[in-house]
Amino acid sequence: SAVISQKPSRDICQRGTSLTIQCQVDSQVTMMFWYRQQPGQSLTLIATANQGSEATYESGFVIDKFPISRPNLTFSTLTVSNMSPEDSSIYLCSARTGRGSYEQYFGPGTRLTVT
Amino acid sequence: KQEVTQIPAALSVPEGENLVLNCSFTDSAIYNLQWFRQDPGKGLTSLLLIQSSQREQTSGRLNASLDKSSGRSTLYIAASQPGDSATYLCAAYNNDMRFGAGTRLTVKP
Numbered sequence: 145s146a147v148i149s150q151k152p153s154r155d156i157c158q159r160g161t162s163l164t165i166q167c168q169v170d171s172q173v174t175m176m177f178w179y180r181q182q183p184g185q186s187l188t189l190i191a192t193a194n195q196g197s198e199a200t201y202e203s204g205f206v207i208d209k210f211p212i213s214r215p216n217l218t219f220s221t222l223t224v225s226n227m228s229p230e231d232s233s234i235y236l237c238s239a240r241t242g243r244g245s246y247e248q249y250f251g252p253g254t255r256l257t258v259t
Numbered sequence: 260k261q262e263v264t265q266i267p268a269a270l271s272v273p274e275g276e277n278l279v280l281n282c283s284f285t286d287s288a289i290y291n292l293q294w295f296r297q298d299p300g301k302g303l304t305s306l307l308l309i310q311s312s313q314r315e316q317t318s319g320r321l322n323a324s325l326d327k328s329s330g331r332s333t334l335y336i337a338a339s340q341p342g343d344s345a346t347y348l349c350a351a352y353n354n355d356m357r358f359g360a361g362t363r364l365t366v367k368p
Contacts, residue, residue, distance in 0.1 A: 185360070186348065186358045189356070234302075250303040252301060253301060255300055
């Protein structure tokens with residue numbers, strides 16, 4: 145299994161600013177992902193964080209708005225840039241070991257409110 | 260493109276009742292199906308994972324079944340408790356993980 149922590153757990157930010165969310169996994173994992181969950185909605189995949197290369201973004205998400213880093217097999221960051229109230233969501237980091245069951249694990253989430 | 264549907268969207272039951280949550284998916288070529296629990300404003304907790312070659316998995320009062328041919332999975336909760344109140348999400352994995360919209364469960368004391 146994998147235990148995932150995220151920082152910050154929540155934040156209130158002003159329109160036009162940026163926030164970087166950190167994700168730490170307690171073991172080396174093959175795949176790391178970032179999801180967004182808007183109020184009352186299910187999870188939407190933003191991107192797959194690739195170790196040592198650029199992230200792979202889903203349709204509707206772009207690198208300029210959501211730059212992602214993954215410098216090693218246990219850590220990733222997601223930045224939400226030039227924020228607007230529509231970015232208010234829970235942002236979730238997720239990881240998959242890529243071995244055996246391919247079970248996917250999730251962090252506790254970062255609750256972002258943009259005013 | 261895989262689509263995952265969960266029925267019902269919301270469910271309210273008295274404590275002690277047995278209940279079933281349903282999940283259906285359109286593409287049966289899945290690698291596995293995972294059930295999660297999400298408390299309000301929190302992340303996801305993995306409950307059960309069923310591999311494509313398996314028919315069911317059990318953990319305590321929870322039992323999940325998988326019928327790939329019909330594109331269905333069910334989560335059975337026995338003797339429900341108020342602490343079971345949460346949103347339950349299913350997710351099907353082939354090339355990527357696709358989530359249902361969830362079933363919001365309320366167990367009344």
